[in-house]
Amino acid sequence: MGIVSSLGDGVESTRLALFAREEPSPRLPRRFETQLKLPVFEIPDPPASADGAGLPVRFLAHALDEALKNAKLSPEDLRTRRVGIAVGTTVACQLDNIPCHARIRQGDFSDLGPALAYATGMPAEYLRRRLGTDGPALTISNACASGADALMIALEWLRTGRCDLVISGGCDSVSKVAFDGFNALRVCSDAPCRPFDADRSGLNLGDAAGVLILEPPDRAAARGVSVTFELGGAGKSADGFHITQPDPSGRELERAVRLAVSQAGLECRDIDFVNAHGTGTPVNDRVEGAVLNRIFGENLRYQSTKALTGHTLGAAGAIEAIFSCLMLEERRAAASRRCSTPDPELAVPPLAVNTPIRGNAAVSTSLAFGGSNTALVFRRCRPDVPDTGPVPVYAAAFALLPPGVPEREELTVLCRKYGLRRPGRLTQLALAAAERLSPLPRTGADTALITATAYGPAATTCRVLDDILDYPEEEILPTGFSHSVVNAASSYLTTVHGIHGPAFALAGFEDPFREAVDLAQTLLAGKACSRVLLVAADEDSLTSRAVERLRKKGGSVSAEGACALLLSADPAENRLGTLELSPETGGSPRLLPCGIPVSFAEALAAAGPDARTVLERPPEPVWQL
Amino acid sequence: MNEDVSAFRRELKENLVDWLQLMDKTADDIKDEEPLFKEGLGLDSLDAVEIVIMMQRKYGIPQSQVENKREIFATFASLADFIMAGRTK
Numbered sequence: 204m205g206i207v208s209s210l211g212d213g214v215e216s217t218r219l220a221l222f223a224r225e226e227p228s229p230r231l232p233r234r235f236e237t238q239l240k241l242p243v244f245e246i247p248d249p250p251a252s253a254d255g256a257g258l259p260v261r262f263l264a265h266a267l268d269e270a271l272k273n274a275k276l277s278p279e280d281l282r283t284r285r286v287g288i289a290v291g292t293t294v295a296c297q298l299d300n301i302p303c304h305a306r307i308r309q310g311d312f313s314d315l316g317p318a319l320a321y322a323t324g325m326p327a328e329y330l331r332r333r334l335g336t337d338g339p340a341l342t343i344s345n346a347c348a349s350g351a352d353a354l355m356i357a358l359e360w361l362r363t364g365r366c367d368l369v370i371s372g373g374c375d376s377v378s379k380v381a382f383d384g385f386n387a388l389r390v391c392s393d394a395p396c397r398p399f400d401a402d403r404s405g406l407n408l409g410d411a412a413g414v415l416i417l418e419p420p421d422r423a424a425a426r427g428v429s430v431t432f433e434l435g436g437a438g439k440s441a442d443g444f445h446i447t448q449p450d451p452s453g454r455e456l457e458r459a460v461r462l463a464v465s466q467a468g469l470e471c472r473d474i475d476f477v478n479a480h481g482t483g484t485p486v487n488d489r490v491e492g493a494v495l496n497r498i499f500g501e502n503l504r505y506q507s508t509k510a511l512t513g514h515t516l517g518a519a520g521a522i523e524a525i526f527s528c529l530m531l532e533e534r535r536a537a538a539s540r541r542c543s544t545p546d547p548e549l550a551v552p553p554l555a556v557n558t559p560i561r562g563n564a565a566v567s568t569s570l571a572f573g574g575s576n577t578a579l580v581f582r583r584c585r586p587d588v589p590d591t592g593p594v595p596v597y598a599a600a601f602a603l604l605p606p607g608v609p610e611r612e613e614l615t616v617l618c619r620k621y622g623l624r625r626p627g628r629l630t631q632l633a634l635a636a637a638e639r640l641s642p643l644p645r646t647g648a649d650t651a652l653i654t655a656t657a658y659g660p661a662a663t664t665c666r667v668l669d670d671i672l673d674y675p676e677e678e679i680l681p682t683g684f685s686h687s688v689v690n691a692a693s694s695y696l697t698t699v700h701g702i703h704g705p706a707f708a709l710a711g712f713e714d715p716f717r718e719a720v721d722l723a724q725t726l727l728a729g730k731a732c733s734r735v736l737l738v739a740a741d742e743d744s745l746t747s748r749a750v751e752r753l754r755k756k757g758g759s760v761s762a763e764g765a766c767a768l769l770l771s772a773d774p775a776e777n778r779l780g781t782l783e784l785s786p787e788t789g790g791s792p793r794l795l796p797c798g799i800p801v802s803f804a805e806a807l808a809a810a811g812p813d814a815r816t817v818l819e820r821p822p823e824p825v826w827q828l
Numbered sequence: 829m830n831e832d833v834s835a836f837r838r839e840l841k842e843n844l845v846d847w848l849q850l851m852d853k854t855a856d857d858i859k860d861e862e863p864l865f866k867e868g869l870g871l872d873s874l875d876a877v878e879i880v881i882m883m884q885r886k887y888g889i890p891q892s893q894v895e896n897k898r899e900i901f902a903t904f905a906s907l908a909d910f911i912m913a914g915r916t917k
């Protein structure tokens with residue numbers, strides 16, 4: 204493990220600080236100018252990096268160095284194993300450099316340094332290049348659940364034998380866009396946050412990165428490294444309820460927690476404590492507290508650590524996984540800080556003091572925008588659990604969106620059909636592609652969703668940047684920000700199609716579409732679901748035009764577009780044949796947006812049940828200034 | 829209803845569709861006496877924040893004048909009347 208947050212730099216200082224009498228206090232932001240008096244948990248900047256990497260990636264690289272050292276792994280060790288890399292983030296998936304945007308929007312492309320740092324700074328791809336590994340590298344941008352989702356993907360890769368070792372984690376930093384955006388959503392507190400307190404008034408943002416290296420215990424033992432705790436289970440569900448608001452019943456959150464506990468081979472009574480998401484906003488804490496009480500009854504013990512670190516967005520799930528493991532190791536559950544008067548609506552208040560525990564198992568929850576729930580269970584290691592092995596993947600349906608579609612008329616019909624309002628362009632493309640599938644994906648908990656994109660809702664992000672440049676901070680529009688998250692399309696798709704299985708929003712520039720198909724295969728092999736709806740989309744934006752100037756080969760041929768692919772493990776749903784991944788680089792295929800090779804789209808569109816379609820890896824893009 | 833009022837209401841309906849990107853609606857779908865929220869036009873709390881910001885940007889009505897005045901948002905007509913009376917640009 205490796206970590207950096209306001210609780211300290213490194214695992215050992217974090218261990219002490221978790222239980223210390225004094226808690227760190229947030230301060231007004233120092234990295235950017237603001238009139239807003241909203242405190243944040245900033246930490247010192249790591250040294251600048253020669254490759255121009257942005258802040259979240261530098262925090263991540265710092266945490267990785269510690270994790271590799273603690274795991275006794277050298278770069279050579281990694282090159283001889285099948286290493287997967289899964290990292291959650293939100294800020295690193297946006298080109299949020301305000302001066303750069305100000306230049307680009309005036310047609311000045313003379314200094315694209317920040318655009319290059321963004322395109323080469325997708326955290327998972329960045330680590331893969333740095334470490335020289337060649338396994339999957341996924342950057343997950345599922346808003347506040349991203350870090351926990353990275354861990355769930357790591358577990359699936361190990362369970363199915365896709366990887367021997369996984370580097371997983373999350374990273375984020377307090378950016379001007381997130382700061383103004385969360386303020387526009389009216390969820391920030393102007394005081395240190397007080398999760399689960401009766402007087403809580405919102406969240407504080409924070410910087411952090413956390414890295415967990417996961418490896419089967421027997422393999423670690425063979426290297427002379429002993430492992431005490433395992434990530435025993437992960438449960439993920441989608442509310443499919445509303446684009447931004449959580450389902451007040453918390454039904455899907457409850458299902459995610461129960462799934463994780465049962466996958467870990469445990470009963471609820473075996474869980475020592477829950478490290479709750481507990482952001483400090485009125486709605487989150489009320490719903491989450493009620494659900495945890497429903498699951499664990501009067502024996503519930505829980506805390507939020509966000510009063511110590513702030514809400515670190517894409518890093519939160521990863522650093523809180525580390526906190527949970529440290530508490531298990533110490534056989535002590537940390538007190539929930541700044542909760543002097545627990546909300547009387549909570550049947551069981553959070554832990555008021557550091558409390559001795561058996562140290563057997565813990566749950567950590569992460570809940571995101573758009574009703575994406577992830578629960579992880581950490582427990583004492585079991586004897587090795589065998590791999591499930593690969594399964595054939597059948598293509599049940601495929602649709603590619605023609606250029607220029609959807610137009611306003613089709614959108615109006617779609618929006619009326621599903622009672623939708625104001626989907627951004629990327630979401631429009633994703634919805635229209637999915638709508639062209641025949642048959643439409645089935646609703647329920649058995650269907651997973653993966654969205655893949657390079658730029659995400661970049662045009663929407665550009666509008667948020669325009670707002671920041673053109674208006675005072677109190678006039679930033681909240682929905683611009685809420686629609687600029689990479690998983691916005693995912694929230695719409697789960698809601699309109701009633702998908703309650705795991706939903707992952709992936710971002711990448713090297714081969715996002717292939718990575719997504721690879722993940723679909725893993726989810727199906729591990730029986731995390733029985734079918735996967737995969738939607739790949741990119742929208743045209745000033746950002747994409749700036750970045751495409753830097754990409755010399757392996758790039759996209761058109762500005763925007765989308766495709767939808769329905770994959771199944773059930774031979775009865777085989778309509779277009781089996782799908783296979785080729786490890787080979789297939790020359791220089793022409794690519795549609797978000798890395799869909801033109802030849803693949805053509806082959807699948809014409810395929811039948813007896814077909815076998817191979818998806819080759821495209822060459823990596825070469826970025827130049 | 830005098831012509832100024834009806835012309836302004838028309839303009840505001842078009843603006844609302846545009847500001848709030850109501851893909852499933854046109855200006856004609858917004859009825860004067862219909863509630864803006866929930867069972868009426870179906871707007872939510874974030875839409876309210878957006879409308880308040882756009883009132884400031886477009887019509888020069890400070891946000892402080894709108895705080896804690898839920899009655900302004902009761903129906904489309906109440907919103908239109910408030911803006912018409914209070915606009916500074």
